[in-house]
Amino acid sequence: TLGAVSACGMVPACRTLDTISVFALTADDAWTVYSILAGYDAADAYARPIPLGTPGGVQPGLRVGIPTPGSREFFGDAAAAAAFTADCAALSAFGVRLVEVDLEPFYAVARLLYEGPWVAERYAALRGLIETTPEVIHPVTRGIIENARKFDAPQVFEALYKLADLKRATEPVWNDIDLLVVPTMPRPYTVAQVLADPVRLNSNLGTYTNFVNLLDLCALAVPSSARADGLPGSVTLIAPAGQDARLLSLGRQIQAASGLPMGGTGETLPALAPLPAAPKEARIEVAVVGAHLSGLPLNGQLTDLGGYLVRTLETLPEYRLFALPGTVPPKPGLLRVAAGAAIAVEVWSLPSTALGAFAAQIAAPLGLGRVKLADGSTPLGFLVEAEATHGADDISAFGGWRAYLAQRK
Structure with missing residues (x-):
């Protein structure tokens, strides 16, 4: 969740949208690190007092949103589409209720990140560098950030107004679901493919996540299954701000059921440590x-x-x-x-x-x-x-x- 971890000392990309992520071999390890990092820091102007929460068992009848078939995008990768369909079917084993969600309003928010003036915030973070020694910046990165010069101040406010409208359009979705499960990425690309078309393919890779920070949501990505071609599959769990513990409660179960080893180590995933049953809230x-x-x-x-x-x-x-x-x-x-x-x-x-x-x-x-x-x-x-x-x-x-x-x- 934005503001849950202090950003003091972090080199920002977009300061108003940045959050420090945790990469780990298991969901439980990620939670352990996050629980140590999290805490309000008055020295960070964007910090918020976000309750940490307590992971537990998966609540019976948890309402899990999945993209409607018409709003799923895999850019022609049939194996990725099949893997996600199987991942959705596997969710039923956890006693959850699946609810289809049209992702188009979320995609409209994601397009703002690449097409709108938020790139100007990246320019602000690197202004001293890009205006003095731009040659030290990777040419692709430099090319993206230099696009900030085409936006003027009124366009920034217009984009903020549009974001507020789009955020309001997505809010009713959370009346019907407790969390959203999407593919972590629509399809894998080789390094050579990305080098040949870096901006477009990187944008594609963020199809299901570019909207998360703009909408003040939290997210957890976990391994879910092996694709038919042997490449790993993954899903991302998304919920409103402050619901990180709820994501962990289901995400750790998804990873445990995947049968996949721990990352590239080849080592077997350890058995899940027991957690208390999810408390029944009055x-x-x-x-x-x-x-x-x-x-x-x-x-x-x-x-x-x-x-x-x-x-x-x-x-x-x-x-x-x-x-x-x-x-x-x-x-x-x-x-x-x-x-x-x-x-x-x-x-x-x-x-x-x-x-x-x-x-x-x-x-x-x-x-x-x-x-x-x-x-x-x-x-x-x-x-x-x-x-x-x-x-x-x-x-x-x-x-x-x-x-x-x-x-x-």
């Missing part, structure tokens, strides 16, 4: 009907506290939905009545410890109470004070807030 369900729905303005109040979407359904036909005037952002109010309508809701799971922080953000006339749903459950959910519905438009006929917003467009 959570509570919350039914939302309006601005907290997926993709709507206040949904971040749920996701920022570790919430994720559990199910989408309707209430019992005992409610009326009102468009509350003067609310910013616009919000509806759900009121229980003797004879009403079924209203569409989303049920979200929140850590129990986060409920107080979530409730503190709810402004009158809304509050939390028990909501009766069509599946028989009665989670906490948003309800409105009856007084606030006087004079408000009754929008129950639309069946839900999304349908009401759609007709307003």
Whole structure:
């Protein structure tokens, strides 16, 4: 995770995006080193107080995203495609639930790294060198960095705005998955191939990872299987910032099941040291009907506290939905009545410890109470004070807030 390890003393490439990586023969060794390195350093302006977390067993039902077939890219390498398909099938043995994810929004972010003005940050890191003795820099590297001169200050801000838009476009993905598994690289290349076309092929190699730091995600690459042609296969596990321990919990199991030796040593991978079972976190369900729905303005109040979407359904036909005037952002109010309508809701799971922080953000006339749903459950959910519905438009006929917003467009 960006900011988890102090960058003091590091020679930067892109200072705002850099994180020091750990290379090791086993996932457990990598975690040992990372756990020693990690810690907030006030001397590093980009350091953040990131909780280390504790690896454990793989949580049953862990939602693992994999690229949709249409968003997988192997640049013509059939062996790489087959290896990743086999890796995805093997994930089921760990008791996880696979969810297909369209990676195109992530690829759009990755293109910014090579096509946008972030190259100017690399220029800033080497400015004293490139403007005095450029001949000492590898010509390929120099050629890439010198492209920074074509960008002006407004283009930098335009790229930052575009990144913010693209980041927002990817956020809903994490409502449906706990982590993402992708190929570490789309295909291998020989040294001769890279020397002949260094910029394009290096960009290809980063297809599945160039977006990670730009989106403030964390990642772990582990050996996964041997390809049919004998070359090694690998997958990368990706999750939101601070979830390094969750990645390690699954990644170490993937490596152990791969049957591959430790790197190029040829030595057998040691048996996994036992770890405690993943703790069962106390959570509570919350039914939302309006601005907290997926993709709507206040949904971040749920996701920022570790919430994720559990199910989408309707209430019992005992409610009326009102468009509350003067609310910013616009919000509806759900009121229980003797004879009403079924209203569409989303049920979200929140850590129990986060409920107080979530409730503190709810402004009158809304509050939390028990909501009766069509599946028989009665989670906490948003309800409105009856007084606030006087004079408000009754929008129950639309069946839900999304349908009401759609007709307003």
